[in-house]
Amino acid sequence: MADAIVSVVRVSRDMGGVLRAWxxxxxxxxxxxxxxxxxxxxxxxxxxxxxxxxxxxxxxxxxxxxxxxxxxYLVGRSSFTVSLGTAHSRVLVGEPASGSVTIANPTRHRILGATVEVPVGSALAAVAMPSLARGAEFSHEFAVPTGRRGVIQIGPVRTIRADPIGLVRREIIWTESQDLYIHPRTIGVPSTTTGFIRDLEGNPTRQISNSDVSFHALREYVPGDERRYIHWKSTARTGRYMVRQFEETRRSHLVIALSLASSDYAHEDEFELAVSVAGSLGVRAIKDARAVSVVVSEKTPDFAKRKVFAVSQLSTLTRSRLLDDLSLIDLDESALNVRDVARVVSEQVAGISVAFLVCGSKTTPNELRAASASFPVDVEVVAIVCDPEVVPGLRRVAGLSVLSIGYLQDLQKSLARSAAA
Structure with a gap:
């Protein structure tokens, strides 16, 4: 009896699995x-x-x-091969881009036509594939919209077999999806080693160090000083141990902080201009082989108990990696504003030489001064305000330079005038 019950349970379980699969x-x-x-x-x-x-x-x-x-219409299997390709994996916003789907018939018999669908972001490219004879091939090229910065997912390619009335619909996925990065528009700017940045690589700063390469002065020996820095001639002359003091030298470290808070921008065009500004400055710093950090506001998750004070650091290994990361960012109501971003950056990033704060027209002068006050006094702070309605210009206040631009070309001209001055 027990064996019979076990057999019935096993058979019923197997039949249930087959029925569920069917x-x-x-x-x-x-x-x-x-x-x-x-x-x-x-x-x-x-x-x-x-x-x-x-x-x-x-x-x-x-x-x-x-x-x-x-x-x-559901009977039979499709035996053709499908491939998906794109002309480029990265394009500039506004530039033409296209993809192509190629279908080949490697079998010995004719293949009936089918409907081929290629998702392109939120849109759909539908292709009517004709019947293919033995060894025949069919290719179709479709356009990819690039009017807005971002990442567009292309694919996967799927074929559709459906009856004319629409009672059944069989989808078969043939390829993996591909990502097309639409980079923000950038412009060539003057070298970041001139103009705003004064502590060029290897030049001494005003900070005194016990060990470096730029000699500053002599002082009396105190316990803990290294003996190799004792100046013996001065020691013999004064009768007291005298050690060398140095001016600290360091490599310039640029920080480009971009606010993602919607409260800092009047409309989306200002934010797109700010993204282009951050990309232009970052690309130039990478080209100059300088130490650069590009950070953006962190977002506070929904239903969080308190505001998240943090920033996200973008990749600056190469120009393409930076622009890829800039293609992914977007405005958010819960993101930190420029004042909070400056405070977090000053606490988390060490050795800053110059800080570029990129924001929109809704940022007030008081907020910019408060953001500048978050940095040490030896850090040059430059606020770049993106406002198409304002006359481009540069004004300097205590510890802060405010650069107002209306178009991306204004950034190039303003930085060039600053470098010349």
């Missing part, structure tokens, strides 16, 4: 219209024959014929 396959190909037809046909048969309603019987038989014809 139902899963059926549900994946039957459309809502098909499910409605499957419910109407048996009901029409039952009511038509029981009530003697011949019109309803005719409807039932017609529906049954449609279901049989629709099931024929």
């Amino acid at each position: 139902l899963s396959k059926v549900s994946s190909v039957v459309t809502p219209l098909g499910w409605a037809m499957l419910a109407i046909v048996p009901l029409a048969f039952a009511l038509g024959y029981s009530l003697g309603w011949m019109e309803l019987v005719v409807v039932a038989w017609a529906g049954l014929v449609l279901l049989i014809v629709a099931s024929v």
Whole structure:
């Protein structure tokens, strides 16, 4: 009895698994219209024959014929090969971009036509593939919209087999999806080693160090000083141990902080200009082989108990990596504003020489002064305000330079005038 029960349980479990797999396959190909037809046909048969309603019987038989014809479209397998390609993986915003899908028939018999769909971001490119003879190939090129900065997912390519009425729909995925990065527009700016940045690489600063390469002065020996820095001639002359003091030298470290807070911008065009400004400065710093950090505001998660004070650091290994990361960012109401970003950057990033704070027109002068006060006094702070409605210009206040631009070209001209001055 126990063996019989175990056998029944095993058989029922296996049959249940097969039934679930079959139902899963059926549900994946039957459309809502098909499910409605499957419910109407048996009901029409039952009511038509029981009530003697011949019109309803005719409807039932017609529906049954449609279901049989629709099931024929699901029979068979497609044996062609599909490949997806894009001309470029990275393009500049506004530049033309395209992709292509190629279908080949490697079999010995003709393949019937099918509908090929290629998702392009939120849009869909539908291609009607004709019948392909043995060894034939079909290619179709489609345009990719690049009017807005971001990342567009292209694919995966899928073929659609469906009946003319739309009772069944069978989708087969053939390729993986590909990402197309739409970079922000950038412009060539003067070298970041001139103009605003004064402590060039290897030049001494005003900070005194016990060990460096730039000699500053002599002082008396105190316990803990290294003996190799004792100046013996001065020691013999004064009768007291005298050690050398140095001016600290360091490599210039640029920080480009971009605010993602929607409260700092009047509209989206200002934010896109700010992204282009941050990209232009970062690309120039990478080209000059300088130490640079590009940071953006961190967002506070929904339903968080308190505001998140943090920044996200973008990749500055190469120009393409930086522009890829800039393609992914967007405005957010919960992101830190420029004042909080400056405070977090001053606490987390060490050795800053110059800080560029990029924001929009809704940032007030008081907020900019408060942001500048977060940095040490030896850090040159430059606020770049993106406002298409303002006359470009540069004004200097205590510890802060405010650069107002209306177009991306204004950044190049203003920095060039500053370097010349």
